[in-house]
Amino acid sequence: MAFTPDIAAIRFGEGLAPEIAAPASVEGVLDQLRGADLAAKEFPITPLSDLYGTFAKVSTLQKAARRGRKGPDAQELSKAYKQARRELNLHLEGALAPLLSRSITTEQPFRERLTRFWADHFTVVGKNNLTRNAVPSYIEETIRPHITGRFSDLLKAVMTSPMMLDYLDQNSSVGPNSRGAKGRRGLNENLARELLELHTLGVGGAYAQGDVRQLAELLTGMTTEISRGFVFRPKIVEPGAETVLGQSYGGGPPAVEDVMAFLDDVALHPDTVRHISRKLAVHFTSDRPDEGMIADMADAYAATGGELMAVYEAMLHHPFAWSSFGQKVKQPVDFIVSAMRVLEVPPTSLRQFNRSKRRAYVTGPMTAMGQQWFRPAGPDGWPEEAEAWVTPQGLAARIQWAMAAPSAIFRSLPDPRSFVVAALGDVADEKVTFAARAAETRREGVGLILASPAFQRR
Amino acid sequence: MADALTRRRFLLRATALGCSAAASPLMTPMTFAQAPGENRLVVIILRGAMDGLDAVRPIGDPLLRQYRPGLGMSLESAATELDGFFALHPALAELMPLWKQGDLAVAHAVSTPYRDKRSHFDGQDLLEAGTGADVDGAQARDGWLNRMLQVLPGAGSETAFAIGRSEMKLMSGRAPVSSWSPDGRLDMSPQARLLLEEIYHDDPLFHDTSMDALAIAESLGLASDDSFGMSSRDMRAAVKAANAAGDASVLASFAARRLNEEARIAAFSLGGWDTHRAQTRGITRALGNLKDAILTLQSELGPRWEKTAVVAVTEFGRTARENGTRGTDHGTGGAMILGGGAIRGGRVYGDWPGLEEAALYARRDLMPTSDVRSYIAWLMHGLYGLDKTTLGTVVFPGLHLADDPGLLA
Numbered sequence: 001m002a003f004t005p006d007i008a009a010i011r012f013g014e015g016l017a018p019e020i021a022a023p024a025s026v027e028g029v030l031d032q033l034r035g036a037d038l039a040a041k042e043f044p045i046t047p048l049s050d051l052y053g054t055f056a057k058v059s060t061l062q063k064a065a066r067r068g069r070k071g072p073d074a075q076e077l078s079k080a081y082k083q084a085r086r087e088l089n090l091h092l093e094g095a096l097a098p099l100l101s102r103s104i105t106t107e108q109p110f111r112e113r114l115t116r117f118w119a120d121h122f123t124v125v126g127k128n129n130l131t132r133n134a135v136p137s138y139i140e141e142t143i144r145p146h147i148t149g150r151f152s153d154l155l156k157a158v159m160t161s162p163m164m165l166d167y168l169d170q171n172s173s174v175g176p177n178s179r180g181a182k183g184r185r186g187l188n189e190n191l192a193r194e195l196l197e198l199h200t201l202g203v204g205g206a207y208a209q210g211d212v213r214q215l216a217e218l219l220t221g222m223t224t225e226i227s228r229g230f231v232f233r234p235k236i237v238e239p240g241a242e243t244v245l246g247q248s249y250g251g252g253p254p255a256v257e258d259v260m261a262f263l264d265d266v267a268l269h270p271d272t273v274r275h276i277s278r279k280l281a282v283h284f285t286s287d288r289p290d291e292g293m294i295a296d297m298a299d300a301y302a303a304t305g306g307e308l309m310a311v312y313e314a315m316l317h318h319p320f321a322w323s324s325f326g327q328k329v330k331q332p333v334d335f336i337v338s339a340m341r342v343l344e345v346p347p348t349s350l351r352q353f354n355r356s357k358r359r360a361y362v363t364g365p366m367t368a369m370g371q372q373w374f375r376p377a378g379p380d381g382w383p384e385e386a387e388a389w390v391t392p393q394g395l396a397a398r399i400q401w402a403m404a405a406p407s408a409i410f411r412s413l414p415d416p417r418s419f420v421v422a423a424l425g426d427v428a429d430e431k432v433t434f435a436a437r438a439a440e441t442r443r444e445g446v447g448l449i450l451a452s453p454a455f456q457r458r
Numbered sequence: 459m460a461d462a463l464t465r466r467r468f469l470l471r472a473t474a475l476g477c478s479a480a481a482s483p484l485m486t487p488m489t490f491a492q493a494p495g496e497n498r499l500v501v502i503i504l505r506g507a508m509d510g511l512d513a514v515r516p517i518g519d520p521l522l523r524q525y526r527p528g529l530g531m532s533l534e535s536a537a538t539e540l541d542g543f544f545a546l547h548p549a550l551a552e553l554m555p556l557w558k559q560g561d562l563a564v565a566h567a568v569s570t571p572y573r574d575k576r577s578h579f580d581g582q583d584l585l586e587a588g589t590g591a592d593v594d595g596a597q598a599r600d601g602w603l604n605r606m607l608q609v610l611p612g613a614g615s616e617t618a619f620a621i622g623r624s625e626m627k628l629m630s631g632r633a634p635v636s637s638w639s640p641d642g643r644l645d646m647s648p649q650a651r652l653l654l655e656e657i658y659h660d661d662p663l664f665h666d667t668s669m670d671a672l673a674i675a676e677s678l679g680l681a682s683d684d685s686f687g688m689s690s691r692d693m694r695a696a697v698k699a700a701n702a703a704g705d706a707s708v709l710a711s712f713a714a715r716r717l718n719e720e721a722r723i724a725a726f727s728l729g730g731w732d733t734h735r736a737q738t739r740g741i742t743r744a745l746g747n748l749k750d751a752i753l754t755l756q757s758e759l760g761p762r763w764e765k766t767a768v769v770a771v772t773e774f775g776r777t778a779r780e781n782g783t784r785g786t787d788h789g790t791g792g793a794m795i796l797g798g799g800a801i802r803g804g805r806v807y808g809d810w811p812g813l814e815e816a817a818l819y820a821r822r823d824l825m826p827t828s829d830v831r832s833y834i835a836w837l838m839h840g841l842y843g844l845d846k847t848t849l850g851t852v853v854f855p856g857l858h859l860a861d862d863p864g865l866l867a
Contacts (some may be wrong), residue, residue, distance in 0.1 A: 126521075201581070209576065356694060360690060364697030393639035435656060444647060
């Protein structure tokens with residue numbers, strides 16, 4: 001297989017759409033990243049920092065309710081808190097509509113795919129009642145603006161995001177010999193370990209437990225405050241210099257620049273270069289990617305100091321990016337958005353989905369397919385291998401959705417004989433085309449096309 | 459020729475989970491293999507590294523309270539005291555009747571051969587591969603529970619069930635197994651089925667997996683040939699089932715129902731063990747789930763509980779000392795919980811290494827003194843009559859079985 005516009009739209013986009021032209025060339029795919037981010041503008045999602053005020057308000061109301069729970073105003077206070085929390089959650093859950101609408105209508109679908117890739121690489125889960133639905137806001141503020149920039153800038157944005165600092169417990173880690181520890185509080189290794197293992201070097205990278213410990217000390221002071229976001233607290237910084245991966249950092253007065261210097265260095269570490277290149281290759285091309293392609297990507301990374309555009313270019317210009325077509329299976333979210341894209345689910349319908357419809361048509365089925373919306377089990381995010389998704393129970397859930405959701409969302413469905421062309425373009429095979437003709441109802445015809453390997457794979 | 463083809467397909471499918479050799483349910487009636495005896499084994503993987511020192515506390519060692527002043531170790535433990543030295547975490551108090559009747563045991567200071575890098579994901583891969591540390595867990599082709607099935611006489615595709623939505627690598631491999639989530643359904647008209655089979659025909663992964671899905675859904679009565687399938691109202695009802703499907707008691711209940719039928723082996727996962735911060739809250743919840751799972755199995759297995767062994771294992775333990783945030787970080791040695799009427803319970807197995815700093819692994823973690831695989835191998839020996847050589851070469855390659863701890867009643 002070589003480049004075709006349809007393959008480009010399926011592999012590096014959100015799939016085909018009846019009214020949207022597939023990219024005409026490899027450069028056409030890359031051009032999607034070069035202009036302004038159109039979908040983000042058209043379907044806005046609140047960036048996290050715009051929520052700090054609301055977070056502070058809800059949290060104040062919660063405290064008041066807790067303090068006054070035995071007083072005369074207990075009921076009123078509790079009601080005020082619950083009302084504010086409900087409003088916040090309804091607002092945040094509403095991000096589902098713009099998220100899906102972007103994927104369904106965008107002419108820059110590679111942006112959506114890369115945003116999801118990096119959001120998964122830097123997985124966070126909202127752990128408290130304020131942030132439990134705030135992950136799209138984290139992605140909007142911290143991930144999305146950096147997907148075409150330098151890896152080090154993305155890394156620094158994530159490591160100063162309240163969501164990451166809270167998720168991996170950095171918020172509460174304190175230098176044991178700092179003034180702020182008062183002999184009681186101390187280190188938490190969680191973020192330091194995952195930063196090396198997942199975010200940069202990779203588990204096979206050249207680090208040991210001593211590096212984890214030293215990095216945990218170096219990271220002290222990186223905290224957040226509910227109403228302000230990132231706050232560097234010199235008082236809890238572990239005194240003295242730390243040696244991480246053979247390099248010494250800090251030693252002077254506590255300074256966030258010491259942490260930034262480390263992040264700059266680790267972003268260019270050969271193990272990081274390799275790990276990031278391989279991970280992109282695995283996500284976009286194959287569970288067993290071509291070593292030559294990874295080497296090209298790593299070279300581009302090293303030559304440009306981690307400019308991600310150069311890495312994407314190297315990937316897309318390598319023949320393996322196209323010859324390996326079909327080796328990846330779409331994750332549930334990719335399956336659902338690509339189905340909605342070719343079915344042309346209108347953004348207005350999505351906006352009108354209430355909570356029960358969102359759950360019935362999107363998040364519930366995704367959970368059954370093995371992907372609970374923004375709640376992966378651990379900081380390693382979602383699995384890549386086809387075998388992790390195509391299990392009897394996971395595949396059954398995909399088939400159920402394919403057969404049921406389109407007719408639940410639309411009163412009338414397209415003719416399967418034309419839908420097979422719209423959905424699969426030049427990757428349609430004889431068997432799917434036959435099934436589209438032979439199905440007894442439109443509903444099953446559309447369902448079979450969406451459940452087919454030709455649609456499930458990319 | 460046909461043989462060669464079958465063999466090739468067999469190998470191609472070897473890495474996929476749930477690749478049963480069951481023929482198409484449309485062509486042949488589902489056949490049930492003769493079950494390998496009456497004994498049952500349930501494996502629960504505790505993902506995220508359970509703190510063995512909190513779940514089963516060595517309260518007889520004063521260092522425990524010194525190391526963990528903020529983790530509630532000095533709370534009254536009379537109600538959950540086991541043997542004068544160890545006590546269960548209070549969240550497991552409801553398991554005390556099992557302990558007293560000899561249906562609950564602990565193996566302490568255990569680990570897999572995984573050392574030093576303390577990654578959950580590598581740790582779990584090695585735990586499920588069941589190999590030595592010299593084999594990269596992620597590269598391992600199959601899991602130990604599947605390799606046991608490969609040598610278990612009379613095992614068929616319904617003998618073993620992987621339950622839930624998360625991947626269960628310990629069951630993946632060449633032997634046919636079933637894999638399903640309690641909320642799963644598959645509704646299609648006969649015509650749609652035929653067409654689907656046709657569409658999947660040339661894609662081994664989709665073909666084999668869909669055949670398994672159909673066979674399992676049918677045999678469990680979770681398939682209908684309703685050509686209208688689910689309405690939007692049905693889709694809403696399905697959400698409820700999907701939301702509950704991850705609960706410990708729902709997983710355990712599904713397991714018990716399978717084990718009351720043809721299945722003899724079941725495995726599922728419970729999460730929530732990665733207690734870096736505010737451990738008291740987190741582990742109480744996670745242990746509560748484990749307790750629910752065990753008690754659900756006991757009540758729903760009925761008389762079959764007597765022939766059942768439940769093993770709860772985790773990828774590694776956690777630091778002996780609490781960290782700076784009232785939690786614990788990734789460690790090495792931990793605990794394994796054993797339950798069931800088949801278990802010779804009421805005792806804590808293993809050599810206790812002590813908590814003095816010099817006795818800790820890397821002066822930080824509980825020192826593992828035995829290999830979880832060795833205990834599991836002895837269980838398999840007792841439950842299924844597998845010999846030591848097979849266990850040490852096929853099921854757990856390279857494992858040197860320690861002396862028989864006598865785990866079975």
